[in-house]
Amino acid sequence: MAHSTLHFSLGWILGSLVFFVSSLRIWLNGRASDWFKKWFIWSFAFGVFAVVPGIFLSLRLPNGFCAGWWMNVFVLHPLLDELKPGGITMGPLLLGACLGGQYMLIVVALWYAKRKK
């Protein structure tokens, strides 16, 4: 079983990718704060979506149900469990890099907006 932070990070990355593709118009024409707000929503929603089978497990639903192939809908959850069991170091590191990068980008955007003003 892979660590929940690993699942969350992969969901976060997928959500970000989906968002980047769909948000070019906002990026070019809109305000950066709107763009960041949507990015937060997409990335965190996908992150939570990726850990849904883990939430089912903690709600004590049967293991056979939570580890079934259909759970791959949740950002390949059972597949990742098989490929990378554990990941207690890698998961938090990956999540830290994702969130740290996102935070740095918003600070850079703020610095740029203040400079422009």
Added chain:
Amino acid sequence: MNHLFVGALIPFLIGLIVYAIKKGQVSVPWLLLMPIFMFIGATWAVIPDLPRTFGSILPGLNFFGVDWQVLDAKMASASNPWIDIFFWHYTINLHESTSPWFSIGFVAMLILLFWVAWRELRKTEQPKSQPPEPRT
């Protein structure tokens, strides 16, 4: 998780007081320094556990010639009250509980930090309201 939470909470609360004093106005350096200080605080709080962690991750390596196990024995946090200098590490270990609230609290701090940065960006981008032109 509770050590990390306590370690990050102290600089976070100090930052929050500064934020309140400045009436919700923060600068870019404040936003950069906050997570750095939170990281330093969280790291300081788990220093007694680091030799054990590194020993399990990198068993073949040592710390400047000292074996991780020797360092871990020196740190033996359960029996050394002086380890309280690492944000009450010893006392927390005595009353340790595995509550999910520590993780939730940690995530809440991060979300609040993101929100403050985003709010500042939003305020900066908002055009200043023009005073109404006097009627002639």
